[in-house]
Amino acid sequence: MRVLGFSEGYHDAAVAVLHNDEILFAGHSERFSKKKNDKNICNELSKYVQGRYTGGLLPPRIAFYERPFIKRTRQIWAGQWKKGFERRRLSYKYDYCFAHHLSHAAAAFQCSPFTDAVALIVDAIGEWDTVSSWRCSYDKNGDAQYVKLDSIRYPTSLGLFYSAITDRIGLKPMEEEYITMGMAAFGRPKLKLYNDMKELLAHKNLHRGMRRELPKETNVNIAYNAQSLTEGVLRGFVNKLTKYGRPIVYGGGVALNSVANGKLFKKIDHYIFPNPGDAGSALGAAALVTKKQIKTDHMFHGYHLPLLSVGQIKEVVDILQAGEAVGIAAGKAEFGPRALGNRSLLCDPRTKKNKDMVNKIKKRQLYRPFAPSILKEHADAYFEITSKCDYSYMQYVVPTKTRDFIATRHVDKSARVHTVSDDLNEVSSLRSILECWYERTGCPTLLNTSLNIRGKPMVNDEKDVNAFEEEYGVKVFCNG
Numbered sequence: 001m002r003v004l005g006f007s008e009g010y011h012d013a014a015v016a017v018l019h020n021d022e023i024l025f026a027g028h029s030e031r032f033s034k035k036k037n038d039k040n041i042c043n044e045l046s047k048y049v050q051g052r053y054t055g056g057l058l059p060p061r062i063a064f065y066e067r068p069f070i071k072r073t074r075q076i077w078a079g080q081w082k083k084g085f086e087r088r089r090l091s092y093k094y095d096y097c098f099a100h101h102l103s104h105a106a107a108a109f110q111c112s113p114f115t116d117a118v119a120l121i122v123d124a125i126g127e128w129d130t131v132s133s134w135r136c137s138y139d140k141n142g143d144a145q146y147v148k149l150d151s152i153r154y155p156t157s158l159g160l161f162y163s164a165i166t167d168r169i170g171l172k173p174m175e176e177e178y179i180t181m182g183m184a185a186f187g188r189p190k191l192k193l194y195n196d197m198k199e200l201l202a203h204k205n206l207h208r209g210m211r212r213e214l215p216k217e218t219n220v221n222i223a224y225n226a227q228s229l230t231e232g233v234l235r236g237f238v239n240k241l242t243k244y245g246r247p248i249v250y251g252g253g254v255a256l257n258s259v260a261n262g263k264l265f266k267k268i269d270h271y272i273f274p275n276p277g278d279a280g281s282a283l284g285a286a287a288l289v290t291k292k293q294i295k296t297d298h299m300f301h302g303y304h305l306p307l308l309s310v311g312q313i314k315e316v317v318d319i320l321q322a323g324e325a326v327g328i329a330a331g332k333a334e335f336g337p338r339a340l341g342n343r344s345l346l347c348d349p350r351t352k353k354n355k356d357m358v359n360k361i362k363k364r365q366l367y368r369p370f371a372p373s374i375l376k377e378h379a380d381a382y383f384e385i386t387s388k389c390d391y392s393y394m395q396y397v398v399p400t401k402t403r404d405f406i407a408t409r410h411v412d413k414s415a416r417v418h419t420v421s422d423d424l425n426e427v428s429s430l431r432s433i434l435e436c437w438y439e440r441t442g443c444p445t446l447l448n449t450s451l452n453i454r455g456k457p458m459v460n461d462e463k464d465v466n467a468f469e470e471e472y473g474v475k476v477f478c479n480g
């Protein structure tokens with residue numbers, strides 16, 4: 001059975017194509033339209049998918065990641081009249097519409113290695129649910145089954161709280177939460193501020209922000225205390241679910257909080273879906289139709305570019321050894337917000353000046369640290385990692401053991417470590433680059449950041465490669 005999953009209409013639209021238990025394609029609209037967080041499925045993405053992935057004897061079934069009419073009841077209740085009564089095409093083009101949190105849960109469970117689990121979903125808002133938990137299992141036919149255990153409903157929302165904080169400190173809500181998270185490491189605990197936030201989270205509808213409600217405070221302290229409160233609340237959710245004695249699968253936009261993830265899941269059997277925001281629910285919606293456990297050894301499912309040749313890999317390492325940054329656009333694009341080596345900008349992580357160099361290229365805020373990509377077998381020597389976490393998707397911030405990779409070490413001595421295993425050679429060139437780099441330098445790590453022009457989505461195709469090279473004068477290797 002071939003199924004198309006759609007997530008669109010709010011922010012960061014995406015399409016996923018499933019054929020039984022196999023992901024044929026999964027990609028973000030923004031990478032094709034070049035409009036950051038494009039909320040609609042653009043023509044370029046539709047064209048790329050149609051024909052290439054939708055073939056077969058029967059027309060594909062189409063699944064949508066939420067229930068638009070139920071969402072409208074919430075919008076009308078919340079006084080968002082314009083959105084609630086907007087004249088726009090609704091669900092008629094979809095064969096199925098699934099509950100927003102159920103789509104998150106399906107992506108997390110059916111991509112996980114578990115056959116019996118509880119799902120924890122935490123986001124800003126779906127239709128009405130903002131937090132939910134689900135019992136997930138497969139029946140004797142191997143079809144996924146979901147039973148809802150519990151939920152918290154709008155307007156109480158941890159995700160909306162974090163976005164309101166992001167807005168309060170002058171950043172873009174629903175987009176720049178990761179900067180708030182990075183900024184938190186620079187702040188200090190403030191008891192009154194923390195308690196005021198706790199009160200707001202429990203009793204106030206934060207959908208329209210909290211600009212006036214909080215006392216005057218520095219942005220870094222606001223970020224620190226908001227992060228700390230978020231971690232505390234999440235710990236409560238996780239502890240409650242451990243009572244079921246099953247692994248936890250975790251999704252929803254709040255699961256992108258890699259600082260919280262690093263602290264909460266050290267000792268727990270779990271799986272965090274690598275694309276846990278709404279874009280990832282395109283895959284979740286399709287999975288609810290196929291019902292099968294999905295084969296997922298990686299998250300490279302987008303626009304296809306060939307891998308690099310052996311000669312190109314050597315050239316890449318030559319440039320890295322000369323102390324320069326170098327771009328890679330090879331293999332299928334990442335499905336998810338992190339560059340995992342197929343659309344990445346790399347450089348030597350051992351000197352501080354390289355951090356400044358990449359910051360200059362990317363013109364980004366000092367608050368946001370860069371990630372280290374490391375040969376998996378070396379990770380334990382440099383980072384405090386645990387066997388309970390899979391570090392292949394940059395989902396956990398962990399303490400560093402050494403100062404060796406100073407350009408990827410945050411102010412609190414942590415790093416969002418990315419391990420690269422040797423089974424990725426068929427889908428990514430990063431492992432070969434790291435191996436060659438290690439052979440020549442004895443360093444198993446590279447600084448890895450996403451390959452994008454500031455304010456634009458990640459590089460997708462050959463045209464973007466040229467645009468990036470022209471804009472920054474940085475060589476990008478692409479075998480297209």
Ligand SMILES: [Fe+2]
Pocket residue numbers: 100104123124125126252253277278
């Ligand atoms: Fe969501």
